[in-house]
Amino acid sequence: MxxxxxxxxxxxxxxxxxxxxxxxxxxxxxxxxxxxxxxxxxxxxxxxxxxxxxxxxxxxxxTEQIPRPERDTFDGELTDIEIQTWRLIASGASVQQVADVCRVSRRTAREQIKILRRRVDAANDPHLVTLGWRYGVVDQSLADMASGCSSQLQ
Structure with a gap:
């Protein structure tokens, strides 16, 4: 749709x-x-x-309704968990969903998100999504990772 x-x-x-x-x-x-x-x-x-x-x-x-940020390279290396967490946040996952997918406690998931935000200098989760687009961690192929599947947004 x-x-x-x-x-x-x-x-x-x-x-x-x-x-x-x-x-x-x-x-x-x-x-x-x-x-x-x-x-x-x-x-x-x-x-x-x-x-x-x-x-x-x-x-x-x-859906290209707001201009995508200019692409840049992240100065550092991201772990698989950081990338997964970043993508889950972009897909709208709650802290509990991040915890479930990453197989960690809710408290650990919350801390992972805070550490990731601090590491990439994101003010909050929406800003983290913008930076994800900037660094190529998040793109249009990501629609609903929170449910464990990925689909295309049209």
Whole structure:
């Protein structure tokens, strides 16, 4: 199913979220209320058919609704667990789903995510997704790893 196109206002909101801005920062920069940001994100979620800010950012990049970040090379080496965790976050996985797939405790999964964010200098999970696209860790082939399968977003 092809997702619905986002409005210019929704694209502005999601572009800020993709850069690691939180609700209040996004509202301040766009001169709108925090409530408006939340309403826009809910509407974006319905249009793209995914939930969670990280998954929204990924879906918007995958469907080319927001400009993809310029490709770059990560200065360092990533472990298989880091790559898997990164992709799971982009697919919208919860901490518990990351824990289940990686076969670790919820606490360990939460710590893995925090360490990964710190390592790549991501402000939050949506920003981590943007950096994943930048470094080629995440791409349009990734749609739903959280359920253990990968499918193509159209």
């Amino acid at each position: 092809t997702p619905l196109r986002l409005t210019p206002a929704q694209l502005r909101v999601l572009s800020k979220i993709a850069l690691g801005k939180n609700t209040d920062q996004t509202a301040d920069e766009l001169l709108i209320t925090s409530g408006t940001v939340s309403v826009q994100l809910t509407s974006i979620s319905r249009k793209l058919g995914v939930s969670g800010r990280a998954a929204l950012v990924h879906a918007a990049y995958a």
